[in-house]
Amino acid sequence: xxxxxxxxxxxxxxxxxxxxxxxxxxxxxxxxxxxxxxxxxxxxxxxxxxxxxxxxxxxxxxxxxxxxxxxxxxxxxxxxxxxxxxxxxxxxxxxxxxxxxxxxxxxxxxxxxxxxxxxxxxxxxxxxxxxxxxxxxxxxxxxxxxxxxxxxxxxxxxxxxxxxxxxxxxxxxxxxxxxxxxxxxxxxxxxxxxxxxxxxxxxxxxxxxxxxxxxxxxxxxxxxxxxxxxxxxxxxxxxxxxxxxxxxxxxxxxxxxxxxxxxxxxxxxxxxxxxxxxxxxxxxxxxxxxxxxxxxxxxxxxxxxxxxxxxxxxxxxxxxxxxxxxxxxxxxxxxxxxxxxxxxxxxxxxxxxxxxxxxxxxxxxxxxxxx
Numbered sequence: 001x002x003x004x005x006x007x008x009x010x011x012x013x014x015x016x017x018x019x020x021x022x023x024x025x026x027x028x029x030x031x032x033x034x035x036x037x038x039x040x041x042x043x044x045x046x047x048x049x050x051x052x053x054x055x056x057x058x059x060x061x062x063x064x065x066x067x068x069x070x071x072x073x074x075x076x077x078x079x080x081x082x083x084x085x086x087x088x089x090x091x092x093x094x095x096x097x098x099x100x101x102x103x104x105x106x107x108x109x110x111x112x113x114x115x116x117x118x119x120x121x122x123x124x125x126x127x128x129x130x131x132x133x134x135x136x137x138x139x140x141x142x143x144x145x146x147x148x149x150x151x152x153x154x155x156x157x158x159x160x161x162x163x164x165x166x167x168x169x170x171x172x173x174x175x176x177x178x179x180x181x182x183x184x185x186x187x188x189x190x191x192x193x194x195x196x197x198x199x200x201x202x203x204x205x206x207x208x209x210x211x212x213x214x215x216x217x218x219x220x221x222x223x224x225x226x227x228x229x230x231x232x233x234x235x236x237x238x239x240x241x242x243x244x245x246x247x248x249x250x251x252x253x254x255x256x257x258x259x260x261x262x263x264x265x266x267x268x269x270x271x272x273x274x275x276x277x278x279x280x281x282x283x284x285x286x287x288x289x290x291x292x293x294x295x296x297x298x299x300x301x302x303x304x305x306x307x308x309x310x311x312x313x314x315x316x317x318x319x320x321x322x323x324x325x326x327x328x329x330x331x332x333x334x335x336x337x338x339x340x341x342x343x344x345x346x347x348x349x350x351x352x353x354x355x356x357x358x359x360x361x362x363x364x365x366x367x368x369x370x371x
Contacts, residue, residue, distance in 0.1 A: 001087070001095050005303045007127065007244045007253040008083050013075050017068065018246055021168040024064040025056060025248040029122055034250075037122040041115035042371055044123075050116040050161075053249060054153050057164050061150040065171070069149070072175040082172060084138075084243050086183035090236030092295040099301055101337025108341045109364060111352050113371035115345060117161035120254070120308055121247040124343070127254065128306040131296050133159040133313075134258035135211025136186040138173050138241045143265075144212040149174045158310050158345075165254065169245030185239045185260065186213060186288075192237070193230045195223045213262045213288075215281055224280045232287050240295045257299065259292040261285060261313025261323075271320040285319045290326045297331035297340070306341040307331075311351065321354070328358045 010018060029049075037044050044050050076082060115123055120130055134140060140160040141147035149170055152160040163170045176182035190208055193200045201208060206217045218224045231238075241258040262285055271282060289312055300307035309331075313319030331342065344366075346352035352369070359365060 001091070001302065003083075003085050003244075004242070004255065004299050007246075010083065011079055013079065014082055017072055017075065018168045020068060021060075021064070021171075022246070022248045022251065024060050024068075025167070026060075027056065027249070029250050034122045034125055037115070037119055038370075040371075041112055041119075041123060044116040044119035045114070049122070050118055053118055054164070056249075057167065058150075058153045060167065061153070065150055069171055069175060072171050073179060076172075076175050076179055076181065080181055084172065084176065084183065085241070086185075087240045087242070088188075088236060089238045089240060089291055089295055092240055092298050093236065095302060096298045096334060099298075099338070103337060105337055105339045107332070107335035107338060108367045109359060110341065110343050111355060111366045111369040112343050112345050113349070113352050113369065114347060117158045117310070117345070118165055120162065120345075121165045121250045121252055124306055124308065125250065125252045126306060127252070128308055129296060129300045129303070130162060130254045130256050130308045131310050131312065132162045132256050132258050133157070133310050134163070134241075134260055135159075136208075136213060136260040137177065137182060137184050137211035138243070138258035139177060139182075139211055140170075141210060141212075144209040144214070144263075146177070146210055157316065162256065162310075165247045165249070166245030166256075167248055169243055169256065173243070183239060183241060184211075185241050185258075188237045188239060189231055189234050192234060193227065195220075195226055200227065211260065213260070215262045215284060216264065216267065221276060221280070224277065228280050228284050228287075231284055235287060235291050238288065238291060240292065240299070242299070255299070255303070255305070257292075257296045259289075259296065259312045261289045261317050261319045264318035265316050267318060269318055271322070282320045282322070285313060286323050286326055289313050289319065289323050290330050293327040294330040294334055297334040297342075300340050300342070301335055301338045304340075306343060308343045308345060310345050324354070325358050325361065328355075329362065332362060332364065
């Protein structure tokens with residue numbers, strides 16, 4: 001767990017690649033830019049900030065990516081232990097039991113409205129923990145096929161935007177995926193389950209592809225029940241995927257945590273239905289997503305750094321909204337006795353209202369709403 005506390009010292013070869021991405025980027029945001037975005041996050045989407053940033057990202061990827069990507073892959077074949085952190089949830093739970101708590105302390109919750117995810121690097125330059133709404137393989141894609149890094153800027157959801165803050169970090173994961181060395185969060189859980197004498201991933205090959213867990217592809221309710229029970233009893237085998245990354249436009253570091261939820265994209269799911277199938281699907285979502293929130297909160301308490309939180313599984317992934325209540329309960333329990341700062345990122349007023357209502361249920365309030 002030592003790796004979570006501060007950015008690592010990169011090997012000379014990888015440091016050279018990181019620096020080359022920074023030089024290719026061509027401009028840096030200033031301390032004045034950071035002060036403005038901290039005061040008024042809504043301006044982050046303006047021409048001067050996120051739009052300018054994404055334009056430059058696209059330019060760099062079109063001209064600089066192919067050669068540097070091959071260099072990164074070549075380096076990975078020689079140094080496979082480059083800075084990617086993959087920790088079983090069981091180890092995170094054990095570490096949580098070692099937290100030194102002070103009854104006089106309590107976490108501080110802040111609501112941040114309309115901050116573009118690619119501008120967290122301006123809003124917080126204290127080497128924070130940043131939850132990225134990703135996939136179970138720590139990559140970004142609008143579907144269950146692999147999406148190369150140059151395509152990520154066209155995806156305007158939180159995960160790609162947050163990931164693109166560090167092109168060198170994102171490219172490292174893409175290169176590792178191509179080489180077959182990128183750790184996967186949920187495969188250690190799924191690979192140990194058999195149904196009717198066969199591995200579940202053979203019975204249902206479309207259940208899990210490219211980081212996408214598609215539960216509705218399990219047609220047999222008995223098998224879905226087995227899957228739910230197996231995930232619940234093996235949740236400590238789920239892995240927390242993290243990476244210290246350097247943001248090229250600010251020269252700042254983040255500990256990014258790549259979190260994921262089952263995908264119900266393109267589906268209309270009535271989560272209020274009282275059916276066995278809906279109950280099982282809802283339970284699996286809760287088990288997987290809550291564990292990740294609890295884990296990232298634990299990391300934040302251990303490394304004593306701010307925690308930037310997003311709504312994993314909501315939006316296009318269509319997970320049940322009630323899961324967020326359980327997620328908040330988990331992080332609030334973990335963080336009691338600490339003074340951890342937690343920033344809830346809410347792009348819409350509806351999202352901010354929903355989180356406010358969740359906090360109210362537990363007698364908690366936002367210290368401030370920053371918009």
